[in-house]
Amino acid sequence: MPSLVERDFFMKYQVTSDNLEVIESMKVLADRKIKSLFKYLKGIPEDLVFARIVLNKGSADDTFQAKLTLDTGAHSYHADSVDFSLETALIQAVNDIKVQYKNYKEKNSDKKWEESRELKRFPAHASY
Numbered sequence: 001m002p003s004l005v006e007r008d009f010f011m012k013y014q015v016t017s018d019n020l021e022v023i024e025s026m027k028v029l030a031d032r033k034i035k036s037l038f039k040y041l042k043g044i045p046e047d048l049v050f051a052r053i054v055l056n057k058g059s060a061d062d063t064f065q066a067k068l069t070l071d072t073g074a075h076s077y078h079a080d081s082v083d084f085s086l087e088t089a090l091i092q093a094v095n096d097i098k099v100q101y102k103n104y105k106e107k108n109s110d111k112k113w114e115e116s117r118e119l120k121r122f123p124a125h126a127s128y
Helices: 024-041 086-120
Strands: 012-016 050-057 064-071 076-083
Touching: 012 024, 024 050, 024 086, 050 086, 064 086, 076 086
Parallel strands: 012 050
Antiparallel strands: 050 064, 064 076
């Protein structure tokens, strides 16, 4: 009998910049950091998930800005972070997306729980 193998999640994403040349090391960095979101997105069809990462030089001297937009089909998340290190700015943006995603899921699961609980209640006028 063949064993079931869980395949890796795949997500389409784009790495761009408005004021820097995007080099291979920036793409590798973005790839490593964006993969930490995969575990949250496994229940969503892959063709609905898209991320856009914009890595820029910050407006202040020696700073970098990372903007991350994640679209899951049902909801879009956006994070914007500035730091003296490009990697740290990207990590902060990814962490912001994780928090937003968790909050959204928690809020919706609570709402669905309340709705299902209301459906289970017996009407006050029911007689047995």
